[in-house]
Amino acid sequence: MPSTTQLPVTEHTPLLPSDHLDVDDTMAVRPCPWYRQPSPYQVVFPLFIHIFMASMAIVPFQQFLLLYLCEKYQSSSGRSASFFPTNSSSFHETPTIAFLPDFATCRKIPEIQLQGLTDCNPSHSHSGLDRKVDYYFRYVHQRPRPDCRSMSWRSVRSDRAKARHDNISPIRHHRHARYRRCGPNGLPTVGLILSRILQGMLGSQGVLIMTTYAYIADTIKAENRTQMLVSVEALFYISFTLAPYIGGVLTRVLPAGVVGVFWIAILGKFLVLSYILVVLPESLTERQVILRTRHAKTGIRDVERSIRATMHKIISIFKGPDSSARRLILAAMLVIGAASGGVRIFFYFAAYRFGWDAYDEGQLMLVLSVGRIFYMLAALPAILKFFGRGASPEQKIHLELQLVRFAMVLQSVGYLCMVLATEGWMLYTIGLADGFGTLAVPMLRGLLSRTVTSQMQGSLFSGIQFMEQLASILSGIIFPSVWGWSVKNSIPSLFLFLLAGVYIVLSKALVSLTLSVISFLSLLQSKFY
Incomplete structure (x- = not known):
């Protein structure tokens, strides 16, 4: 059995492996x-x-x-x-x-x-x-x-x-x-x-x-x-x-x-x-x-065991007597993720309705992306700074929830306006106006991250990513089916009505549970932050 170089264990031996531990000289770092x-x-x-x-x-x-x-x-x-x-x-x-x-x-x-x-x-x-x-x-x-x-x-x-x-x-x-x-x-x-x-x-x-x-x-x-x-x-x-x-x-x-x-x-x-x-x-x-x-x-079994333990830890975050607010915000995020399946249909809708090709949609995506960058980097920080100045933690949470509701309502109105659009250029105006609605998802992520301690953030967002994948699969089945049926029956705007309804329902749900969400997050912040 070949001999291996082992370090003597002393009180100065580090608990974690270090890059400075001695190994075989043949493995020494060579200049390059x-x-x-x-x-x-x-x-x-x-x-x-x-x-x-x-x-x-x-x-x-x-x-x-x-x-x-x-x-x-x-x-x-x-x-x-x-x-x-x-x-x-x-x-x-x-x-x-x-x-x-x-x-x-x-x-x-x-x-x-x-x-x-x-x-x-x-x-x-x-x-x-x-x-x-x-x-x-x-x-x-x-x-x-x-x-x-x-x-x-x-x-x-x-x-x-x-x-x-x-x-x-x-x-x-x-x-x-x-x-x-x-x-x-x-x-x-x-x-x-x-x-x-x-x-x-x-x-x-x-x-x-x-x-x-x-x-x-x-x-x-x-x-x-x-x-x-x-x-x-x-x-x-x-x-x-x-x-x-x-x-x-x-x-x-x-x-x-x-x-x-x-x-x-x-x-x-x-x-x-x-x-x-x-x-x-x-x-x-x-x-x-x-x-x-x-x-x-x-070993393969060790890797599988590690993955199962991680998934169990993720699922445990969304259980327990104090998880109602977490489930609420997570459900809202998943529905928004599922509603994003309508984006996949947009090219076919624009081609069917306005005769757009790849160049036209690429141009629209460029303009709308610039608008979203403005809302993310300029508009939202300015709003939070102006209205959150001197506010208590409960008031700041309430402000963020109201902004999420406003973003959802604005997104819903934008989809309804797309139904009424008769010219392609109108989509530019509508998209720039309701671009604030894209802030709902990152703001919900921020609220959700406050519902767990800092030691659980990695597991939390791993669980969110996994569930959003499942929501994406579901939306990929529902929306193409709706689009196929609506086009066959000469109702190409049906998927836009569906998206508008989803956001309206979500905004109403946040209204009815705003107080419970604020009280829960405030209590959690007073304990852990």
């Missing part, structure tokens, strides 16, 4: 060039490019899906070529790829809108709602289920080993998925379903972000992490804001139209993958890996 030394800035670049490419292709993919399904519908229904014109110089009238039909015509066909959110071949089923829900659930939501599982064990792995390897598999599959979407002959539904399952098993974007944060934590001092992570979040939000607009511009500029955007996304993924394999250094040295694994249990 400055560009090979791990730094948080080195991992920000590939993640920014990855998120930018993924966000850039979201809206063009929705448009491509409409056109692709329209072509399948044309083939299966035997429509004449005159009904699907293909010769035009304007992208508003036709895409530039020969096998895709006319966008202006396809967007008005109820059968295409019915199937657009299912991502399946309409020649298989033209009007079966049960089959539509089944296809949509299998394709769109096969990814989050293995993704939740993958994030659990990959989070344990990234804590105990090198983080660079975990950045590779999500990018590899995103590149593969983009290629399968823009192939010359399309892709069968089964292939798309299997592709989404593989994407979830490899971790998808969630694991990539998680391992990036782990890489940053490995390569920066603890006192500097908060500022660095805030800067990274701001950089990511910029990519989310600009990418859809740029993707829409490219659909009009590129000769290949919407398909050309996918090829650019593929090239971007190859760039990121090459950077990680060739340039990005490991976050931990061999010496640090040995020190971590020496004190960690790495």
Whole structure:
């Protein structure tokens, strides 16, 4: 049995392992060039490019899906070529790829809108709602289920080993998925379903972000992490804001139209993958890996036991005699998360109602994102500072609850105004006016974080994230079904009425329970803060 170097246990031996413990001399740190030394800035670049490419292709993919399904519908229904014109110089009238039909015509066909959110071949089923829900659930939501599982064990792995390897598999599959979407002959539904399952098993974007944060934590001092992570979040939000607009511009500029955007996304993924394999250094040295694994249990059963214990701890937060306020705020957050499923329908609604394409929606998303940044960084801090000056803790909680109610009512009014909109430019005015409504979720998060002590914050937000995933899956089934039925019956605005009703009900619930929430939070603050 090989001998190992063991440290003598004395009163000066640290309780936790230190990077300065002696290990084998072969594992000593070797000098390396400055560009090979791990730094948080080195991992920000590939993640920014990855998120930018993924966000850039979201809206063009929705448009491509409409056109692709329209072509399948044309083939299966035997429509004449005159009904699907293909010769035009304007992208508003036709895409530039020969096998895709006319966008202006396809967007008005109820059968295409019915199937657009299912991502399946309409020649298989033209009007079966049960089959539509089944296809949509299998394709769109096969990814989050293995993704939740993958994030659990990959989070344990990234804590105990090198983080660079975990950045590779999500990018590899995103590149593969983009290629399968823009192939010359399309892709069968089964292939798309299997592709989404593989994407979830490899971790998808969630694991990539998680391992990036782990890489940053490995390569920066603890006192500097908060500022660095805030800067990274701001950089990511910029990519989310600009990418859809740029993707829409490219659909009009590129000769290949919407398909050309996918090829650019593929090239971007190859760039990121090459950077990680060739340039990005490991976050931990061999010496640090040995020190971590020496004190960690790495068996599969140990990992599963740790995950179960964590989930039990999370669930216990929302139980007990004093958890009514927590359940109330959590329920409000989950309903808001479920209502966000209506956002997925917006492109199809705008295309059906106003003839918008990827460029038009990307432009709207850019303008609305700028407005939301203003509300988050300027309007809300100013309101809290002005009205909260000299207020007691109970009055501050009451102020925040009233702002949440106002945000919900404003959001509801905004959805109702969208129903009445007759021109596309009206959506800009409505979106900027009700942008304050987007503050409801972060404010509810802040209220919810006050219901537990500081030692339970991590478990609390882990539970919230898990439940929001489930709510997202549920909304992904409900809203596409509502949209398909409403378009088929010439009521395309039905989902907007549903969203408005959800926010009105939530605002009324907060009114009836405001006093109990304030008294509970005030009592908790007096005990723990």
